Each structure stands twice: as C-alpha cells, then as structure tokens.
Amino acid sequence: MTGRRRIRSIVLPRLLHRPVRAGALSAGALAACASLATGCGIVPGSTGSSADDPITVMTWAPQDTRATNKPGMPALAEAYARWVNSQGGVNGRRLTVLTCNDKNDTVTVARCARRAVQENAVAVVGSYSQHADSFLPTLEGAGIPYIGGYGITTDEFTSPLSYPVNGGQPALLAGLGRTLADGCGPVTLIRPDTIAGDQLPPLLDSGLEAGGHAPSGDQRAAEDATSYNGQAQQALERATADAAGRGCVVPALGDRTNTFMDSFRRARADHPEVRTATVLGSVDQTAIDASGGASGPYEGSYVTGWYPAAGDARWDPMKKVIEEEAFGDNRIDAADAGVQTTWIAYTVFKQVVESLGDGEVSADTVSGALDGGLKVTTGGLTPTLRWNFQDELAAVGFPRLVNANVTLQVVRDGRLVAAREGFTDVTRTLREADLG
Numbered sequence: 001m002t003g004r005r006r007i008r009s010i011v012l013p014r015l016l017h018r019p020v021r022a023g024a025l026s027a028g029a030l031a032a033c034a035s036l037a038t039g040c041g042i043v044p045g046s047t048g049s050s051a052d053d054p055i056t057v058m059t060w061a062p063q064d065t066r067a068t069n070k071p072g073m074p075a076l077a078e079a080y081a082r083w084v085n086s087q088g089g090v091n092g093r094r095l096t097v098l099t100c101n102d103k104n105d106t107v108t109v110a111r112c113a114r115r116a117v118q119e120n121a122v123a124v125v126g127s128y129s130q131h132a133d134s135f136l137p138t139l140e141g142a143g144i145p146y147i148g149g150y151g152i153t154t155d156e157f158t159s160p161l162s163y164p165v166n167g168g169q170p171a172l173l174a175g176l177g178r179t180l181a182d183g184c185g186p187v188t189l190i191r192p193d194t195i196a197g198d199q200l201p202p203l204l205d206s207g208l209e210a211g212g213h214a215p216s217g218d219q220r221a222a223e224d225a226t227s228y229n230g231q232a233q234q235a236l237e238r239a240t241a242d243a244a245g246r247g248c249v250v251p252a253l254g255d256r257t258n259t260f261m262d263s264f265r266r267a268r269a270d271h272p273e274v275r276t277a278t279v280l281g282s283v284d285q286t287a288i289d290a291s292g293g294a295s296g297p298y299e300g301s302y303v304t305g306w307y308p309a310a311g312d313a314r315w316d317p318m319k320k321v322i323e324e325e326a327f328g329d330n331r332i333d334a335a336d337a338g339v340q341t342t343w344i345a346y347t348v349f350k351q352v353v354e355s356l357g358d359g360e361v362s363a364d365t366v367s368g369a370l371d372g373g374l375k376v377t378t379g380g381l382t383p384t385l386r387w388n389f390q391d392e393l394a395a396v397g398f399p400r401l402v403n404a405n406v407t408l409q410v411v412r413d414g415r416l417v418a419a420r421e422g423f424t425d426v427t428r429t430l431r432e433a434d435l436g
Contacts (some may be wrong), residue, residue, distance in 0.1 A: 055093050055353065055361050058116040059342065060100040060109065061128040067104050067192075067223040068254030070128045070150070070338040071331040074099035077126055079326035080346045082185030086325075089354045093361065100129075106134040110420020113138035122363045123147050125349050126342030145367040147352075148337060148345020151306075154199055157398040163370050163387050165344045165378070166306035167404045167426070169196075170203050172279040174426045174433065175406035176250065176304040177207020177216075180277055187216040188238040191252045192223035200252055206433030207426070216250070221259075221260070223253060228260040232267040239274045247270055247274045257282040258291060265297040280305035280409070281337045285416050287303060290327045302419065303409045307344075307381050309418050310335035314380045318328060318343045335416075340381075348376045348385065383423070393430055404430060 059077035061070035074097075084090055098119055102111035113135035116124055117308045121270040126148045129135060132155035139146055140161050151168020180187055189204050191197040197220065205215040217238045221231045239247025251260045257278060268274065280303055288298050308314055319334050321343075326332050332339055353361055353367050355396045393401045395427050404427040410419035 018200075019249075019331060023174050044277055052265060053093060054096050054360075055090060056096045056098065056119055056121050057123045057125045057349065058098040058112070058119070058121045059126050059359060060102045060112045060124070061338065062104040063101045065104045065255065068128075068223070071230075072333055072336050072339040073126055073150075073342045074101075074360060075326065075329055075331040076146055076339050076342045077321070077346065079329070079332065080343070082325045083321045084346075084350070090350050091356070093353070097205060102131070105130045106132060108142045109132075110134045110138060116144060116311070116342075117142040122361055122366050123349060126345030128338055129154065130194065132159075132228075136162070142363065143367065144363045145370065147349055147370075148341055150341055153196055154397065157393075157401045159400065160389075162366060162400050163348070165348060165385060165403065166341060167401055167406065169200060169279070170398060170401065170430055171306065171404045171406050171426050172304045172406075173200060173203035173252070174207040174210075175301065175408070175424055176277055176279060177204040177213075178211050178410055178426065178429055179207070179304070180250070181208045181211020181213035181303055183246075184213070184248035184275065185242045186239050186247040187213070188235045189216045189217055189250045189252065190219045190221055190228075190235055192254070192256075193220035194223055194307070197223070202433065203430075204250065207429055210338065210429045210432065221253060221256075223256055225256065226259065228256075229267065230264040232260065232263040235264070236267055238272065238273040242270045243272075246272075249274055249276050251276070251278055252282050254282055258287050261291060261297045268297075275300060276300075277302040283416075284333065284337070285310060285335045285407075288411055288414060288416060296414070298411045299414065301411045302332045303336065303411065303416060305407045305409055306403075306405070307337070307340050308407060309409055309416060310340075311417075317379065344378050344381055347378050351376050392427055394432055396431060398430065401430075 019283040020050045059074045061073040063069055077097045081095045084095050087096060100115060102109035102112055108131045109131045115302045116410045121144060123145045130152055132153040132357055136155055136159050148165040149162060151164050151166050156164050156168060187208060189201055191200045201216060201218040208216060219231060219235055221228060235249045239249050251257045253260055283298060283303060291297060322332055322334060352366055355369050355374055356365055370387050373386060383405055384404060387402055405423035405425050408420040409416050
C-alpha cells in the first residue's frame with residue numbers, strides 16, 4: 001500500500017444525531033401499526049416489558065483466520081450466559097447470547113451486525129473487529145449499543161452508540177510511548193499495513209513526544225505473513241543507528257507479533273543490544289511461555305495493558321466463572337485481553353439491566369441508561385465508568401473515550417508482572433497529541 005491514511009476525525013453528523021427508532025414513533029404512527037398488524041415488524045432489540053422475557057445480545061470476534069484471532073471472547077460470553085442464567089438470569093431475565101465469527105472480513109462482520117438486528121439483540125457486548133465502518137452504521141441505524149468493543153479502531157471512540165470500557169489502542173500506545181521516551185534511543189514501530197495499522201504511529205508518537213523523544217520509525221508489515229526476516233533486519237538497523245542510545249523495537253502485529261519475534265530473535269545476534277516493548281493483545285503470558293519464557297525474546301520487555309496483571313485477585317470472579325462453566329475450554333485464556341474485556345463488558349451490561357428494574361429492556365432503554373449518566377463499577381478492574389455525550393478527549397477525535405488509564409507490566413524471569421503499581425492516566429498525553 002502507498003500513501004498515508006489520515007486518522008479519522010470526529011464526524012459531527014454521527015455525533016449530533018442519534019438514530020430515530022421505532023420506540024420513538026408518534027401516537028399516530030403506533031395507531032397505524034395497530035391497524036396494519038401484519039405490516040409492522042418487531043422493534044429491533046425490543047424484548048417487551050415483561051420481567052419473564054429473555055434478553056438477547058450478541059458477541060462477535062474473528063476465529064480461524066490467518067491474522068488476529070479472538071475465539072475466547074465469544075466463548076467467554078457463552079460461559080457468562082450459562083453462569084448468570086444459573087444464578088437466576090440478569091435481574092430475573094434469562095440471557096441469550098448469540099455469537100458470530102467476523103473472520104476479519106468486512107462482509108462477514110456486516111452480516112453479523114444484520115443478524116443482531118434480525119434477532120432483536122438489545123446490545124452487542126464485548127466484541128472485536130477491525131472493520132467498524134462495516135458494522136457500526138448497521139448498529140446505529142437500528143439503535144443497538146456497542147458495549148465494550150476491544151478498542152481496535154478509532155470509530156469505537158466516535159460513535160454515539162459505542163460505550164468502550166478501555167482506552168483501546170490510543171491509550172496503550174500513548175502510555176507505551178511515554179514509558180519508552182525516558183530510556184530508549186531510536187524507536188521503531190512494526191505494525192500492520194492496514195487501515196487500523198495506519199492509526200498506530202501517531203498514537204505511539206504522542207507518548208514519545210510528551211517525554212521529549214523524537215517520533216518513531218514507522219515500519220509496515222503484512223498482518224498475515226509467515227515470516228518477518230526482512231522486517232526484523234530493517235527494524236534492528238533503525239534501532240541501532242544511533243550508537244549513543246540503546247534503541248527499542250515495538251512490534252504491534254496482534255497474533256503475528258510472535259511470528260515477528262521469532263524472526264527477530266534470529267536476526268538480533270548480529271546487532272547491538274536493543275530493547276523490545278509492545279502492547280497487551282500483541283503478547284500475553286501464553287505467548288511468552290511458548291517463546292521460551294525467561295530465555296525468550298520477550299524477557300525485559302515493557303508491555304502496556306488496560307487492566308491489572310492476570311494474577312491480580314480482582315480477576316478471581318471471572319476465573320471462578322471460567323472454572324465452573326468452561327473448564328477445559330482451551331479457547332478461553334484468563335490472561336487474554338479480549339477475554340478480560342468481554343468480562344468487563346458483560347459486567348457493565350448486567351449493571352445496566354439491573355438499573356432498569358422491572359421496566360422494558362430494549363436497545364433504546366439500554367443506551368438510554370448509559371447516556372443518562374449511569375455510573376458502572378467493575379470491581380477495581382477499571383475506574384468507575386460513565387459515558388458523557390462528549391468527554392475530555394473529544395477535541396482530539398475521541399469523544400467516547402472515558403477510560404484512558406493504562407497499566408505498565410514487564411516480562412521478568414519469564415513472567416508478565418506489574419512494573420508499576422496502579423494505573424497511569426494518559427488523558428493529558430492524548431489531549432496534547434497531534435493526530436491530524
């Protein structure tokens with residue numbers, strides 16, 4: 001690919017006008033429906049007002065593709081539904097979870113979104129897709145909220161019907177850049193040659209520049225390659241160009257980060273020592289173990305994440321649900337950021353439904369509760385979440401980004417552990433970033 005795609009700016013029509021849904025029909029229109037019973041369909045996402053009616057939601061993620069896969073997200077959603085239904089449901093209502101494989105494909109994820117509309121889903125919860133342009137218009141047209149997307153695209157931080165639970169790639173990369181600014185010479189970013197990948201360099205650079213560091217070297221790579229020998233050599237040459245400072249290499253290739261690091265390990269023997277760093281989602285404890293643990297290429301690497309380290313006691317409720325409802329399901333890794341995001345997204349959804357009491361649970365009432373200032377707690381896994389119409393980061397194109405906190409972890413003796421206690425808020429770093 002050639003040329004540079006620009007970071008998506010705020011689209012005012014999308015932000016200022018919510019879709020008109022059937023729930024907002026005038027009395028005359030409702031009367032017309034009553035007289036033409038066969039001519040009016042069910043309102044998408046509506047479950048009626050009965051406390052006995054089930055609630056339907058959808059979770060999607062890519063599976064069995066050559067690029068990034070997140071099978072644990074729909075698997076955890078199904079496990080959560082089994083668990084919550086065994087406890088009497090969500091506020092007394094049975095939860096039905098639909099799942100969909102987005103296949104990392106624009107056409108397929110659009111079909112997933114249309115199915116959510118057809119199946120009367122009241123929300124899409126805890127999902128992953130790189131193709132927001134393909135599914136958000138469908139959800140917005142039906143008024144279906146998107147709760148706890150993975151944060152892989154900037155559209156998730158602009159749509160008025162998106163309710164992200166983390167700071168996505170913007171927060172991770174800004175936080176990582178700020179950390180590396182203090183101890184790195186030249187920094188090289190290896191990222192996918194995709195539209196989503198084009199959004200990464202300015203975010204990393206925002207953190208670097210906040211620390212007085214020069215921008216990173218931007219190196220594109222195919223997201224589905226089986227070897228990155230050439231890219232590893234090029235990254236090492238860039239990172240070691242300045243003998244006065246120890247360079248840093250930052251692979252952010254999702255599931256293909258391990259493939260890059262395998263090539264990198266072989267190539268680095270012929271170059272001066274450099275440090276590696278990445279973001280959670282590109283590496284986790286399973287990947288570190290598979291690559292050799294303490295003797296592997298990740299040893300000493302900084303990793304920014306959205307949440308506490310996987311060994312933190314605050315994850316115990318999620319692990320208990322996995323043990324009880326998905327024991328032996330190897331799709332679910334409690335240390336995976338996608339699984340963790342799905343857990344938090346369903347935690348949010350449960351509190352939203354509980355806030356509605358015995359009232360109607362529909363896409364309108366769910367988004368209405370969230371827009372109405374509902375404060376949601378997540379057991380300390382995030383700060384208290386609340387979505388305003390436009391939050392602090394609206395000026396730089398992220399009006400829906402309400403949680404810019406990140407954690408800093410490091411691979412020490414082969415284990416991913418906290419490098420710094422607590423959260424670091426990168427709101428100011430992002431607010432001062434040049435993302436034009």
